[in-house]
Amino acid sequence: MTTTNRQFRLAARPQGLVKESDFRYEEAEKPVAADGEFVVKTEYISLDPSMRGQMENRADYVAPLEIGDVMRAGGVGHVIESRNPDYPEGTLVAGTFGMQDYAVVTADMPRVRRLPDGTDPVLALGVLGTTGMTAYFGLLDIGEPTPGDVVLVSGAAGATGSIAGQIAKLKGCRVVGIAGSDDKCNWLLDELGFDGAINYKTADIGAEIDRLCPTGIDIYFDNVGGEILDLALDRIRDNARVVLCGGISRYNATGPVPGPVNYFNLVFRRARMEGFIVLDYADKFEAAGREMSQWIADGALKQQATVKDGFKLLPSALIDLFTGANTGKMMVKTS
Ligand SMILES: NC(=O)c1ccc[n+]([C@@H]2O[C@H](COP(=O)([O-])OP(=O)(O)OC[C@H]3O[C@@H](n4cnc5c(N)ncnc54)[C@H](OP(=O)(O)O)[C@@H]3O)[C@@H](O)[C@H]2O)c1
CATH class of the missing domain: 3.90.180.10 (Medium-chain alcohol dehydrogenases, catalytic domain)
Incomplete structure (x- = not known):
């Protein structure tokens, strides 16, 4: 050696x-x-x-x-x-x-x-490491999904987003993902069973969210921030949960980044927007890992x-x- x-x-x-x-x-x-x-x-x-x-x-x-x-x-x-x-x-x-x-x-x-x-x-x-845990606790603990909820996930073909969307499906939600290529969108639809997918690089994002989530959004799982967060905030339903997981669109910014313009919709819609850090759930990782391992074994969760x-x-x-x-x-x- x-x-x-x-x-x-x-x-x-x-x-x-x-x-x-x-x-x-x-x-x-x-x-x-x-x-x-x-x-x-x-x-x-x-x-x-x-x-x-x-x-x-x-x-x-x-x-x-x-x-x-x-x-x-x-x-x-x-x-x-x-x-x-x-x-x-x-x-x-x-x-x-x-x-x-x-x-x-x-x-x-x-x-x-x-x-x-x-x-x-x-x-x-x-999926059994940090990003899987982030998806699990962000969606289940902050997002609190219930069957029938409409869930929008950005960064949906990434490590965290792809698991968050699949867990939402497991919980009986209708799931729409946003990702950066047609191949990624096809993977979300064909392999992971998402109900809709939007290529944010080519689509009119707002119009596509309206088409795929015509009654609005119950949970927005945000990995990217920026314009997509604003478009989602504009389309939340009453009592929606906006899960602030990450904001990759701003990580390379060289100056101050503007905040979301549509945040006041949280007031009108009696909604909640909440950030979290996965490390705070460390004492629950083992139990979450057991549950996700079972989902993987059952073929219900794919990485x-x-x-x-x-x-x-x-x-x-x-x-x-x-x-x-x-x-x-x-x-x-x-x-
Ligand atoms: N809160 C926490 O405790 C916690 C823990 C872990 C991760 N996170 C956050 O979760 C997010 C995802 O992390 P990950 O490790 O799973 O990475 P990932 O999603 O596997 O990879 C990052 C993806 O972000 C997308 N992206 C890059 N630049 C973008 C932009 N300007 N606008 C929109 N999308 C962009 C790219 O996909 P496209 O082809 O779709 O653009 C890329 O594949 C990150 O924001 C990260 O910081 C938070």
Whole structure:
């Protein structure tokens, strides 16, 4: 086994869309575990839009990175060296191991999950990982779906949106997704069973929402913010729930972003718009994972992943999230 630890570090704070030059490739020595610690060899690394925010110098719900830091990223890998009896060599784990081959993990590092032998890492990083949990708790806890509700999902062919829409279908809702290509829309309709799909890059979005949701929207699951949020707000029904999951349309903005113009419809429609951070549900992840695993086993919940092969593709894979090159969960297989 090689002792070189390939890493991507933050080289520059991004201006606008993230660029490859915002990352610096380095080769360090493989770390060694101290007492109570263990070393993980990462095999799959997750790419998430929130990584763009961590590259900026602003306080958020997680601390920003400093220039020179190893890029923070979720991953799955095996324990290859251990001085912690709870995590013996060979244990499969998921955690925030960073954009690197080897991570040394202290016993009390938050959010390290032991995965049962034989777990599919692609599922563990996707539908059974952070984005799946985000869809599950955002839709069920904040959206509170009831049968017959009309649910509109933006970013619908992405990791979070595709799972949120399918869970809404499982709960008996009528689901319309918004995504950035005809292929993605066909996938939502033909493979995932959505009731309607809108290509926001070519359609008159408002007119299509009116056509596909003629009685209005009960739940809007928002992954993108911006103009689409405004169009949805204009079409909510009484007691609607607007789930603020993300706002990717604004993540690369270089200046202040205008707020939604149509927010006052929340008053007229006695509606609720609420944000959430999935990490606040961490103590419920295990139970949610069991329920979603059963749905997967029953064929009622499907995951697609865009898996790039090769460590050096990590920066471009992150950039690709902002151009919509992924369908479902974006990750890189690194070894
Ligand atoms: N609240 C939380 O705790 C939490 C946790 C995880 C993720 N999130 C948020 O959930 C959202 C989805 O994250 P994800 O990891 O599942 O990523 P993802 O949806 O798998 O990938 C991002 C997708 O966003 C779409 N997109 C990119 N730029 C866009 C734009 N300007 N307007 C509209 N769509 C755009 C692209 O698809 P198209 O081809 O359709 O454009 C792309 O595939 C993000 O906003 C993320 O920050 C929130």
